[in-house]
Amino acid sequence: MPDFNFTLKTTDGAARRGRLQTAWGDVETPVFMPVGTAATVKGMMPESVRATGASIILANTYHLMLRPGAERVGRLGGVRKMMGWDGPLLTDSGGFQVMSLGPLRSLDEDGVTFKSHLDGTRYRLTPERSTEIQHLLDATITMAFDECTPFPATEEVAAESMRLSMRWAKRSREAFVHRQGYGQFGIVQGSVFRDLRAESVAALEEIGFEGYAIGGLAVGEGQEAMFETLEFTTPMMRADRPRYLMGVGKPADLVGGVARGVDMFDCVMPTRSGRTGQGFTRRGPVNIKNARHAEDPRPLDAECGCPACSRFSRAYLHHLFKADEVLSLMLLSWHNIQYYQDLMAGMRAAIEAGAFAEFEADFHAKQALGDIEPVG
Numbered sequence: 001m002p003d004f005n006f007t008l009k010t011t012d013g014a015a016r017r018g019r020l021q022t023a024w025g026d027v028e029t030p031v032f033m034p035v036g037t038a039a040t041v042k043g044m045m046p047e048s049v050r051a052t053g054a055s056i057i058l059a060n061t062y063h064l065m066l067r068p069g070a071e072r073v074g075r076l077g078g079v080r081k082m083m084g085w086d087g088p089l090l091t092d093s094g095g096f097q098v099m100s101l102g103p104l105r106s107l108d109e110d111g112v113t114f115k116s117h118l119d120g121t122r123y124r125l126t127p128e129r130s131t132e133i134q135h136l137l138d139a140t141i142t143m144a145f146d147e148c149t150p151f152p153a154t155e156e157v158a159a160e161s162m163r164l165s166m167r168w169a170k171r172s173r174e175a176f177v178h179r180q181g182y183g184q185f186g187i188v189q190g191s192v193f194r195d196l197r198a199e200s201v202a203a204l205e206e207i208g209f210e211g212y213a214i215g216g217l218a219v220g221e222g223q224e225a226m227f228e229t230l231e232f233t234t235p236m237m238r239a240d241r242p243r244y245l246m247g248v249g250k251p252a253d254l255v256g257g258v259a260r261g262v263d264m265f266d267c268v269m270p271t272r273s274g275r276t277g278q279g280f281t282r283r284g285p286v287n288i289k290n291a292r293h294a295e296d297p298r299p300l301d302a303e304c305g306c307p308a309c310s311r312f313s314r315a316y317l318h319h320l321f322k323a324d325e326v327l328s329l330m331l332l333s334w335h336n337i338q339y340y341q342d343l344m345a346g347m348r349a350a351i352e353a354g355a356f357a358e359f360e361a362d363f364h365a366k367q368a369l370g371d372i373e374p375v376g
Helices: 046-051 061-066 070-075 079-083 095-099 127-136 155-175 194-207 223-236 251-259 269-275 314-322 326-352 356-369
Strands: 005-012 015-022 025-029 031-034 057-060 089-092 105-107 112-115 122-125 141-143 183-188 211-214 243-245 264-267 278-281 284-287
Touching: 005 326, 015 251, 015 326, 025 031, 031 057, 031 326, 057 061, 061 070, 061 089, 061 095, 061 122, 061 127, 070 127, 079 089, 089 095, 095 112, 122 127, 127 141, 127 155, 155 183, 155 194, 183 194, 194 211, 194 223, 211 223, 223 251, 251 264, 251 326, 251 356, 269 278, 269 326, 278 326, 284 356, 314 326, 326 356
Parallel strands: 031 264, 057 089, 089 141, 141 183, 183 211, 211 243, 243 264
Antiparallel strands: 005 015, 015 025, 105 112, 112 122, 278 284
């Protein structure tokens, strides 16, 4: 079984081209991870996800500990075996979901007590328990348990939150069971404050992890502030470890993140948007429910090879959504994941060719054109 190892193959400006080696296969970076929150990428079979070019997916500790339960998943051989996914798997620690519960949770130094949003059952989640659950889930990449700092936050509040996360990171690392080909990532916090991000990076590097995530962004600060934070955070981080921007995002966020030195991304947006009729294309987003598509024979995206684009027209996709057919959300989710994987593949090729700046400019130029109305 291979070691867990990251190789930085080349760079183009701040953009990085690498390879992450794991027990369950290699991951070419920069990479987008489709989200399978409850052990399924919504609307898609595992082989369909793989067919888009996806090499690693994400599942979630919080949701799986509530249903069907971490111990049950463990008895079934872990998330990968249970859902039939044959590649690497990263699990979110549950920290973000728990912090989103608001009045349903209470925080202390040891961890978080919360009530399930499903049935009100009381649970306790600590760094040790989160790490144990992720082990039961057989996560190839385990995330340290942290508090996702809300936005906006004063520097004092952000500092207190970040330092608690760093204490939890140390406990998460001590609880982690080291296995060949498996790894654990620490999470850099500190909101939009440079000094706090620097303190967090230093604290995590002292603990030592196989990779490092950037948390506490895409929580309402806006793209400009997110990019500014990345610009001073990624240069502080080790070059020989993967960098993961959590919960991001729109296509322009991915391009901007890669331009600022990020290697890994995840977001529910491709499938969530697909279920509501929004398709991402090389000329920007399209709402297939709009009446103008009712008799449009064109594919959603002429450059895309997914089934939604290679086999069906916009008119048919429009009809499926209007008729509330399940196939509608399946096809558009597949398309969106395919688009995201194509986007990442394009960026990897551009970095290898030393042409990332040209790729970025072309991406924005095409997106600015918008979707073109059919002639006649």
